[in-house]
Amino acid sequence: MSNPNIEKNALFKLSYGMYVLTAEDEGKDNGCIINTCIQVAEDPTTVVIAVNKGGFTHDMIAKTKKFNVSVLDESTPMEVFEHFGFQSGKNVNKFESPVYGAKKSENGIYYLSEHINAYLSGYVTEMIDLGTHTLFIATVVKAQKLADTAGATYDFYSKNIKPAPSPKAKGWVCKICGYVYEGEELPADFICPWCKHPASDFEKLV
Numbered sequence: 001m002s003n004p005n006i007e008k009n010a011l012f013k014l015s016y017g018m019y020v021l022t023a024e025d026e027g028k029d030n031g032c033i034i035n036t037c038i039q040v041a042e043d044p045t046t047v048v049i050a051v052n053k054g055g056f057t058h059d060m061i062a063k064t065k066k067f068n069v070s071v072l073d074e075s076t077p078m079e080v081f082e083h084f085g086f087q088s089g090k091n092v093n094k095f096e097s098p099v100y101g102a103k104k105s106e107n108g109i110y111y112l113s114e115h116i117n118a119y120l121s122g123y124v125t126e127m128i129d130l131g132t133h134t135l136f137i138a139t140v141v142k143a144q145k146l147a148d149t150a151g152a153t154y155d156f157y158s159k160n161i162k163p164a165p166s167p168k169a170k171g172w173v174c175k176i177c178g179y180v181y182e183g184e185e186l187p188a189d190f191i192c193p194w195c196k197h198p199a200s201d202f203e204k205l206v
């Protein structure tokens with residue numbers, strides 16, 4: 001439900017990093033893009049991740065309680081966001097062929113070794129239901145730096161990686177991922193098929 005007191009453009013001023021969140025369950029590997037991972041405590045070293053309940057990675061982590069986070073750097077091409085963020089492991093095997101130097105860490109879960117500067121492995125200690133998302137609170141069991149490159153922030157992704165919509169495109173564009181809905185009116189309950197964000201994150205193309 002949209003709240004007139006909440007300007008979406010104010011929330012876009014928050015800073016985020018960009019990550020590939022990976023999981024493994026009964027031999028099945030999967031991963032998705034998230035921008036919501038922060039360290040929240042030092043001892044024990046604790047991070048939180050917020051994951052949309054509609055995603056397959058969400059269900060895998062809720063079941064297995066473990067995950068890896070690969071920290072994307074500024075060299076990351078759009079294909080990485082498309083591969084992990086615009087399709088679901090419910091329909092495709094994102095690790096069918098070797099992707100972006102994927103390697104398994106000690107917990108049996110893939111992390112990427114290309115376009116990332118670090119990865120960490122988390123073990124979930126608490127799950128909080130936040131409506132659209134689950135907040136997973138996790139103890140970090142491994143963290144390794146892989147490069148000195150600058151991490152890609154959400155702002156960097158928006159300005160330098162995400163392609164601008166074609167000047168010929170008509171309709172509504174998702175401000176998060178660039179998906180274009182072709183149509184005069186965007187349904188109020190529309191959910192972006194690529195990144196799962198709601199209609200309020202779309203703007204009309206003029």
Ligand SMILES: Cc1cc2nc3c(=O)[nH]c(=O)nc-3n(C[C@H](O)[C@H](O)[C@H](O)COP(=O)(O)O)c2cc1C
Binds near residue numbers: 030052056
């Ligand atoms: C730029 C970008 C940021 C995203 N941030 C998040 C996020 O913070 N949390 C989340 O659950 N999904 C996020 N997504 C959406 C998921 O990556 C997407 O829905 C993915 O297809 C889910 O795949 P899965 O079903 O295999 O888990 C983001 C996608 C993009 C492109």
